[in-house]
Amino acid sequence: MSTSTASAERREQGADWPLWEVFVQEEQGAPHEHAGSVHAVDREHALQNARDVYGRRGGISLWVVPTAQITASTPEDMGPFFDPGNDKPYRHPQFYRVPRGVRGV
């Protein structure tokens, strides 16, 4: 019996299926939004599981991403990452007054 390298990779991963994050696009032009996660052995399997768990009630496109490939900020990053924006109100569009007569804003 011959085996492919794909199956050898699967076996190396052991009995536990890795986790994948699922992103669903609801309609043309809309962003892919995070829907949740699924377990799967490889990308095709992940796509099928995502379809079954999150895609069956609508959507036009699915992305699956290995959870291990995502680098996330930590709660400790919150201050240095996000605080500076809060005391600089001119960084928010609401800071600026729209002149009278400007249309289409």
Add this chain to the structure above:
Amino acid sequence: MDESLRPALVEFLLRHGDDRLVLGHRLAEWCGHGPALEEDIALANIALDVTGQANLLLALAGRTEGMGRDQDALAYFRDERDFRNAQLVELPKGDFGFTIVRQFLFDAYDVPFLEALQGSAHEELAGIAAKAYKEARYHLRHSAEWVVMLGDGTAESHERTQRALDELWRFTHELFEVDAVDRALIAAGIAPDVSALAPAWRARVAQVVERATLTLPGDGFRARGGRRGLHTEHLGIMLAEMQIVARSHPGASW
């Protein structure tokens, strides 16, 4: 439609409606027992798809028959000998490998069958086929991928998958049999000639079987009879469970 074709059309609709009703029940037996949450949901989804197809085909059978039977009457108040499904779909669900191989063998037949049925001269039947065809393509993608994962997986999954393939093979020939009922409908452009689909089915199955590092079984004994109401000992037991609530409380609703 030519009035003389009515009995043949009813028979055809029962055969293909029953295939899906019985297969749907076998798949639904996995509900809550799947090997992983995701696969449990996938099998339930496929069960719902094929049961929905059965609903449409049996409803049309009832209306074509014109004896006042709706799809529920046909599903729940016919006995074993009146069922026209192929024996392949009534076999007990077995282990996960058996369920997957059975599903794959059926899906590989169902996709080209429904593709051809979309060209039926019977407009409503063509419409049902078009809806089911989209579902079947996904079913095939799912089951074929699993056959490869199991066949080309561990030594145990390989052995179990091969055993399932060997056990199921003799039940596949019935899907491609053509009798007088089919010939009448083929001549009228209502039904496709399923016997013509067999070579392409075999090639597609062989391709996936090879990817799965499995061995295609040889053609030996051919199980047949389902289309004439002759079934394995398993269908009666399944129907008893499937029909008991409807028969104990006829006309009940909730």
